[in-house]
Amino acid sequence: MSSLSRRNFMKLGMAGSALLASGEGLKSSALAGTMKLQMGGKDFSPKTGSERKAIPTACWSCVTRCAAMGFVEDGRLVKMESNPASIRTEGKMCSKGQSGLQDVYFPDRILYPMKRVGERGEGKWKRISWDNALAELGARMKKLRDDGHPEKFMFHYGRMKASSSKLIKSLFLKGYGTKTIGGHTSICEGGKWTAHELTWGGHYDNWDFDKTDFVLNFGSNVLECHTNHIPVSHRLIRAKVERGVRIVTFDVRLSNTAAKSDEWQPIKPGTDCAVILAMCNVVLNKGLYKGKGEAFMKFVRATDNHDASVADKIANLKKHCAKYTPAWASKISGVSASKIESLAVEYATAKSAVLVSYRGTAAHYNGNEAERACQMLASLTGNIDNPGGRCKAVGAGWEYPHLPKSSKAPVTKGLKVTAGHPDKGHPQHSAFPSHGMCQSVLKMIKSGHAGRPEIYMWYCYNPVYVNGENDENREIMKTIPYLVTSNIVYDESSKLADLILPDATYLERYDWEDMVDPNQIGEHYIRQALVKPLGESEDFGDTCIKLAEQMGFPLGVKSKKEFVQKSCDMTPGVKEAGGFAYMQKHGVWHPADKKPYYYRYKNVIPASATSKDGVIYDDSVGVYWNWKKTKAKSEAEAKKTGYTHTKNAAKGYVGQKIGNTVYEVFKPDKIPKTGYLELYSALMKEKGFNPLPTWMEAPEHKAMGSDDLILTTYKVAVHIHSRSSHRKWASELYHDNPGWINTKTAAARGISDGDRIKVKSRISEIETTARVTEKIVPGVIAISYHVGREESGRYGSGKKSPLGHDNDPDLKNMWWKTHGQHPNFIIPNTPDPVNGQQAWMDTVVKVTKA
């Protein structure tokens, strides 16, 4: 694309007409064939015709974090486009990326430090100075640190990636000494990643739409809201239209992705796992694994013997999947047996095929098993890490300045509240919560079994609103001694805070970025400030630098910008290209050879690597590993404890012996699996689960009455989970979220389109509006989140935020009066028992006319 846009220089036959914009007559021709348009990279004011200043940067609306271009006119950011030089986006940007500039200018933005003066949640605030705000927070934090209890400072973040994450976690929080750090991944798709860590190690699967011949999609709304949205969505529709690639989408709802697919396969929520297992059954029984599937099985563990032959592996999987017949899955899922069979054949016999899965598959009680089943189906057909298949993702690797040794924390501790309850059998327990259990953090704090934080700070996160059981979240938060956040929006959680710091928006700060490249090459890109932070807002990264300085453990950089600059100047490749100066000018950098990575699992580990000091061989699993990189104290202890049970063993992983060769195969990440792609997981067996991917029905679904429905939630294309309702262009497009209900399901309850309805779960009840539609399976009610805001300013909730402004002339044009109803109030915080993923899509409800 970059070369295209260079080529697409305009031919200036039409240049004269430019004068029109400035009110002068045309002096030259605007004739046929005289003009070739450049797709982007420049923009002009429609009023004055003058060129707007283009600054390369990166989006931060969703986690895709596309390389972007901001356009500034008279010091004001007026437009966001993509950066045409990005090989990920190829110059495209979604509506969310474009409405992002309203993060800067929405009239209810928090622009000054605010201290609570009323009761928690009462909404009474006073503006204070930064000096006072930092003095208050710093003193409280310092006392805990000096007392030897840094763990009583809890930090809980939502979106925090790349340089923001490194600076805040690896420098600031490390230097402070708290390990009480919670993430939000388990309320997103963390369970899918755990399933990856159990099977092929490090997470994230890239879907190679540019090269694939067939797309089989389970529960991903690729065209509206995937975590690598623009890079893959524009490639998916291109594959369909330009190469005739067939797309089949399983979804409970006719999403835009399902609508643009060649086939929409409606499916009962939580049953994707059954259909995928049945597809494995078909592939095994019809021998469709022969060829590339069979060849791939060499790198797969599928029996209790790590050294089993491929024939033994196939035989074991065949035996395991025998009960998962298409007829069996059909009864569970509502998808016909013949359809399951024909799609399995189509997937297995395509030259290359990509198996797509996301939250529709993963955010269930049985999500771990559904994702492991996906890995099994892809493995059996050889569609793993191959051109056109389900590939191990490639992102950009960055070097960055580390915490100075002199700033090391004297005490490092953590409260065990971030990954659920330790007792097996506890409702908030899971076996491998490798991405924490965000949704149970407040419950753990309430229970007090692992201690309670004195200070709870959250960042780019809204604990009350984004987890289930909103009412309970609010009540528990009120019991925590000190609450503080850095935020741009006055939301459901910040209204409870004792202190709110005004964060800079992503368009006013610096970062380096690294999100996955669908080309399997990798894109280094940066975010740079397009305008000066509004009011007294400040990048939270800079606030951390100041706080660390104040508490006596300087982070070694004076600003976030300096951190980013140094990273650019020390990262191989970027450095040689010109470092920070190059990145400021171009925004993106790619390696010159642009070599895509496939089949990395086939890399052979040389003898020199297995004979290195500290490397030992564990013949019970066939793994070479370096005990010195683990927590083992001696070689003897390492050998005795073995690879699987030595702490941090995965960090010492060297290679997997297969036959007489040692391969890199699939490196373990957070979970000490072997090097094989493990369809058979000895680790799961140890925890009492079936080692092979297995059907598990949600207990709630087993006990469903005939009148019950299942509540599912979903995202729409124009909003970002919980962070965009304040954007007027997003909320103008979507501000109400009636519950989708099938015509027959509605009729059985006497419900008509537009009726007010009650939706009641075992924990609570909400009232909303019915959208009676043919676009959803019977037996389900689907309610999006994003809206139903109690706060977030006038565009999101109709309510002015404290210290909000009236300086947006569009306020008087705001025409919508409804703001929707949030479904999370009635969704219990329930984990997948294997991986801790919040089971968003399983809630059993009764729906009645209000």
Add this chain to the structure above:
Amino acid sequence: MGKTDTLSRRDLLKTGGAVAAGVAAAGLVPSVTEAAAKDARYAMVIDLRRCIGCRGCTVACKSEYGVALGRWSAVIKNVEFGKFPDTQKHFLPRLCNHCAGDAGKDGPPCVEKCPENSRGKRMKLGKTRYRTGATYKRPDGMILMDMQYCIGCYKCIEACPYGARSIDPFVKLDRSDKENDLGVGKCTFCQHRVDKGIAPSCVNTCQGGARIFGDLSDPGSEVSKLVKEFNLEKNRNKATLLPDEKTMPHVFYIDPSRILARYKIDKKTKEKEFSDHFE
């Protein structure tokens, strides 16, 4: 235009340095052979197979112009039909059609009905002379407006059968003989970008590549090729909106699923219909 031309022009740009408006100085403008000298005719082809309903265009347009809440220059309409499980949902992007107007007429209804349609400046585009006005047609087919001349009679809004025009709450009219206070807004094909060699904002952002913009008079352009391949001009009854109105739209649709035939615009609600609500 030959390849050599292109190359030399590119070199010219490099040495000249200045791009866009700055190069407009007459001396730098290449001479086009008289034989090829035909006015450009801008048009858009919308490939409905490629539209995924993302609303990138809707917001790009809002952002480009700072369009007020409650009014739109680019929208997407959902067209849905069928019973579960054979339900279908399609997306239909809409904008001003930049109509040519029926044969024998000077322009489309909006221009025809504008009492101030030729009260503006005398201009020349290529070899063609024209005058601007409150609403006027440029020789290259763009339907443009100049609010210096608008009196706020809103006859153009009434005349447009598509509802593509609306009152712009951000434009105050200052003529002493005005009938109302506010001006009129609609899509301009991003004339301010196109005139400087940059694709319209909605085209730039369209991730499906569903919007293809260019010059119909240039047989080598992408729009010309598509119009030819899908027979869009001759088949305009099935490739444009409201063909019975004989407005000769220059926004063409590639529509293999026959979506246009299912989409109705009611005269009474045409303006309300020209709005965008994501479902």
